[in-house]
Amino acid sequence: MTATAPHFGPSPSTHAPRRPLAAAALLAALVGMVFGLLLGGAGPASAHAALTGSDPQDGAVVDTAPKEVTLTFSEQVAMGDDSIRVLDPDGKRADTGAAPRDLQSGSAVKYGVSLHTGLPDGTYTVAWQAVSADSHPVSGAFTFSVGAPSKTTVALPSAEAGGGLVGALYGIARYAAYAGFILLAGGAAFVLACWQRGAGARPLQRLVVHGWMTLTAATLAMLLLRNPYTGSGKLADAFDLDGLKAVLDTKPGAALVSRLLLLGASALFVAVLFGAYAKREDEREKKDLTFGLAIGGTVIAAGIAGTWALAEHASTGIQPGIAMPVDVLHLLAVAAWLGGLAALLVALYRTPDIEAAAVRRFSRIAFGSVLVLTATGIYQSWRQVGTWSALTGTAYGQLLIVKVGLVALLVGIAWISRRWTARLVTSGAGGKGAEPRADARDEVEVEESRTPGTSDAMAEDPARAAQLARQRAAVATAEKKRIRDADPDRSGLRRSVLAEAGVAVALLAVATVLTSTEPGRTEEEAARSSSAAAAPAAEGPVNLTLPFDTGGKNGKGTVRMDIDPARTGANELHIWIDSIDGKAMDVPELKLAFTLGSKDIGPLPVVPVRLTEGHWTASDVQIPMAGNWKVAVTVRTSDIDQTTIDKNVKIG
Template identity: 30%
Template sequence: MKRTPRGAFSARLGAGLALLALPAILGAGRLHTLHTELKSSDPARDTVLADPPVAIKLTYTTDVQLALSSVEVRSSGPGDAAAGKLGYPADDRHDVLILPLNQPLANGTYTVSWATAGPDSHPISGTFDFTVAAPEQVAAGGARPPPAGNEAAELQAQGDGSGTRAGFDRSQALYRIMLYAGIVAVLGATVFRLLVLGPCARAGESREVIGSASRNATTVVAGGLGFLLVTIPARLWDQAEAFFPDDVAGNLLTVATGTPWAVSWWLLVVGVLLAGSGLFVRSRNGVRPFGWKVIATGALLLALVPVLSGHGWSDSPRALSAAATWLHVVAAGGWMGGLACVLLAGLPALRRHGAESPADAPGIAGMVDAFSRVAQVAVALLLVTGALKVWIHIGAVTDLWTTRWGRTLLIKDLLVAGVLALGFYNWRVVRPALAGDPHPRRLQRPAVFELLIGVAVVGVTAFLVGQPLD
């Protein structure tokens, strides 16, 4: 039996919902993907030691970045403990940090303060105490004696896993919103020019309309690049401040070199330069797409920035997670950014030239048809990659409402469901209606609502990627 268009879309929608449910079903028996936490310490938290330690050893659940790490040992008395250079125990053990102590510690209580970052470059930090009560010093100074064996073992067990992630930072969330908005704008304008206006031009749309819409799209690119230009110095300063609050300016080069986050920052710089240069090499009338191909190269590089500065780089298997994250960003930018360009670049160009529905050109209906084909591919990619990412992150169904990350993800999913519902309405109701009555008002209101919810999704995502997974 031949499937109707409504039936075909319903089948795709059902498959998409099944993909969204699949992670919850499969996730019930999975373990959490490891994200960076302090697994154990030596000395352990609240341990009372009979012998002073010769070093502080911190073991984490993932590899950590030495360049972004610091460990201090503070005495309850005046001054800090004299220590050597922080380092790894071996070239193949980057999940352990060791701080050698230059001289034996006197009896007393000491506080270890540490800060580091895992593969995703998110800052984490913590503190714990331990006490030195050497017997010979106890006799001389009356310090507290060490506990018996069972008590010492209990205190040792309590010390494992101490440490916390950095708290919520409003400035970082604001920079991420600007970063994602800029990437979506550049990606969306590129998709609109090459994959929407391209088919319209081949279908007979006038050069005047194509040129006008292309010039409008370059304005969207310029706006996105404006956001990104603000985030370039802001993100660098903020990252340095997170790890080196006492000397931010002196450590800008440290955070800009030798880490995955540094690679993402340089990709941001190169992507902005490429996309910006594309604006200058495009043809004056906006028709020839060479400049847009340069912009597209920059846009695809920009889509890598969230991969190297978020959870996607710390998940396992890393290659699969990174590829899924990159495709997710490209699909989201193409869909939401492309829709914004239909409203802000395409419709004004059609109105300006009186070409909403000319007899010999696609008009508004043809433009919406071209975008709908792009949107369907983008939605399919979003569903598949989103389901894969949730499956990687979520260890059990209950994580969706028992962890802050899971609850934020649920909010995002509800917003995405709203965007999908409006997209279905626009595809199934508005698009066919435009063939008979191509007035822009038929499209504008539902498309604007769809876009506004999409903007909310971007905002929630900016908070989501900065949160720990538990």
Template identity: 35%
Template sequence: MPFKTVDRRRALIVLVGLLFGLFGPLLAAAPASAHAALVASDPANNSIVPDAPNRITLSFSESVQLISGKIQVLAPDGSRVDQGDPSVSGAEVTIPLRTGGGRGTYLVSYRVTSADSHPVAGVVTFSVGAASTPPTADGVAEAAVDPVVKAMIPIAKYLGYAGLVLLVGPVLVLALLWPHRLERRGPGRLVWTGIGLVAGSTLLGLWLQAPYTLGTGLFDVTPSDIRDVLGSTFGAVMLVRLGVIVAAAFLLRPLLIGNGGADSKLDLALLGVLGVAALATWPLTGHPTASPVAGVSVVIDALHLAAAAVWVGGLVMLFGFLLPRASARELGAILPIWSRWAMTAVGVLIFAGTVQALIEVSTFDGLINSTYGRMILAKVGLAAVVIGVAAFSRHLVRKRAAAETPGPLRRVVLAELAITAVVLGITSVLVQEPPPRTAQVAETGPVSTNVEETLAGKSMSLQVSVFPATVGNNSIHLYAYTPDSKPLPVVEWKATASLPDKGLENIEIPLLRITDFHAIGDIQLPFAGEWTLKFTARTSDIDQETLTMTAKIS
């Protein structure tokens, strides 16, 4: 069979591997849209407060950035009560409100961008005086992401990873291993393709970030939306990547068209610096920035990318150019060096991948029962196969038979490339999936142990707040209302607490009358359990009512 026919068939196999790597994971999992979570709010979610606050505070699990026009507060009648622009400090968002809001349930709608560039959206409700039907209105922020945008994001990331592979590995081989007698036109086209893919994926990523964060369609993007993206941390990092790629393109031209003897050491040093800068832009727009140890995660992720780009890019050069074109003598000198490179790169990949998994997954349950963890396991399984294939290729190199008859080694390298193409596809989806450490926070949501309950009597309605509802000192707020939700003046308050399981009966709760219908008190609750709270409100010389409730103290 002619060599060209065999070569075309092998190239077709590589293409199939690349396509499967790109689209296969997309069928298995859709990218998530939120990697931060609301952990607290003031007023607390579903709480009842006596007076309308003059501001609302939202606290998230990681630092966030505001999205213009995506935060609003609706009064019980559906009107907007937020005034001025909200402000953000790290993980805390403050929303100023108009004063003098009416009674009833308020709705806070928010959509912000988390530290790892993903949108976070949701609603919080609280009530003033008493609960009512929550307001509804058009324009409330939702967590939804347009399906086309959702599908395009991992494609853009895959193109970026592919470009990085076609750029880093081939440049290193050209600079340090390429035989002087061989022309560089073919490898040069490969490198220019890598530059184009990285630049194109970066521009596409900048475009997609606008509808992704706003929750709009792919083409529902205005110039102001793009300006907002460029003004964000994500946009700044992506612009740095573009600048580095342009600078690298100028420095690479002599290397790509020269004969190997005129390569400037200064240019190579500058290329190394630019390479480090470019690699750092990937973790700076992803999970590592929101890691509990962000500095470590960014460095580890950059090392992971660098090792993969060197290894896979080197394999592409080996398969596409060196094995078919280099002489046996040249291969005898090149292959042992490349084998050491590959072994080092694999070692770095294993080390960096292990550290990343420990940081992002942290628990065995997270590894088994989360989409992120299962995708990590899939990567590990495929990586184990690739490493096994790589070990066999290293065995061939050590036998030095590959220099004489490179065909078997070329088939082994082809297998490595096909599998690593799938791994790149999984990675493209994985970086969009929330890791277990943030998914657990998102599932838990804002945590509050406060007890809020409204007790209905014959002649009155009593709103009770107990906080923090934990062992130790607790504050109690009491609000008295008529059955039609109007403030009810109370002449005298009495309250007791009991925990029969521990033999504690009728512990008096001292109360202080704040207004006609509002009283507060403090009490030490020494044990966890189901406490019985009894309240007596005297509204005249002869009228009084006693109401009882159970409060779970943890």
């Protein structure tokens, strides 16, 4: 939402006020800053559904090739025909190419793909991509090995779904859609509820019409970008008709199409508001038309707000039946407050005759909107965050804290605006500024009287008459502007409302980013699900101390072992052997073996390499999966004296 500096033709004074120009520059800088934030944070959208498990697991080494690969998610996802791909070490498709099968049982969300038979040993890559229930794309990749790990020609994708240029454009379109809805709904509500004479004011008409155009263009852009945003990430696919058809069959696609249909109805509403309604003179007829437009406009605005609730966070998670109506109320309150604020700003800068009563009515509406926002915001925060740890420990919670801070700042500035409104009402609509100059409107006539035959020339020259009429209008308008700018109460109100608008622009940016960020509650639930699916992991490197006694001469000592990082996949081992007096001890032979009895894996042999006296090492030791592993160490101190010692350790 922007408000440009008013220009009412040449000013009769040589000292034209420059505050409007500075205000416009400030708003332009704020808008630039916000778009910079959007572009800077328009990277991949945070995951709204998390992969909580797979079979085989990430990094697992299995003896024989599985018949299928299954993936388990934290919440409902939408899968396409090519959403799960399994690639062999040479990069060729190892799955049959069929669409993923829904293996959901109970509350578990699971999908699987079948693999070809007779697959060779080596490392396989599983790449997946899906769409969360709240319309955001998610993706990932992991590897598992058959027989033993091997080199692979497949490079794991570094970019997540919803990123790149398409993700940035989609984020900008999302922001523009919110801004357009606020200007359309809030501007129209301001005219109907606060200043009905404003229906005939061209600046307010342009504001609302621009809001409609912005929302329509942004919705069309989101509809076209939806296919590459959730799929390939290539901008050219925005014009793929097959992809567009697939989008229309999804819930987000249906919501966007519904929004376009409602925008058609809103165009008729805007035409009546600024056409027949603005020209209506009869008070009774105008009152009836006001009631009809208010009812119809509310229904249309609620319907448009419902298209967001249908396809965003409110439609998933706990209590969606309550959350969606609450989300609609929240959006309507935002539009009434911020959209009305934009309309008031335009009216104060571009229309010199707005009444103080209209400002007072908007102040009451804004106060009611804040109450609604507070109630609905508390519920939404509880629903999306859930715990204090999620509020401070997740990206969603931290953004929510920023949003609450901006709302508090906005309310504080609004309180200042209310004080200026009270002063404006007390001083009267006319203000306490300079009185109109009696000679201002007669300047043109005085100039005419100095030129003999001017009246006859005007009668004979219509162009000259039109030029003089424009001059009279410019002088009258400039005089009104001079009187308006000289009113200190009105100027103070304009400055405070401009500050509100600047904070509102930043607030809208944060709210837009929140819609593409994983809610704190689901992020924590996904983390808990992932932890439950895996065995408890050790914290950092594992350190073991194993005393031994081979029974022969100098056969006693201690084995010290470090396993780093003690996780699935490649690990590095360092082993030291000390004699009973604590000195480094060399032995003829040292061997290790890892066994996971609960999964019948192992023993997996490891032969360390001697570095120096009493120090051995082994690199790239593969731990195929998390669990409670038994580490067996065989120490030989002579040709006939050896022993095997073991200890269980949790490796994740």
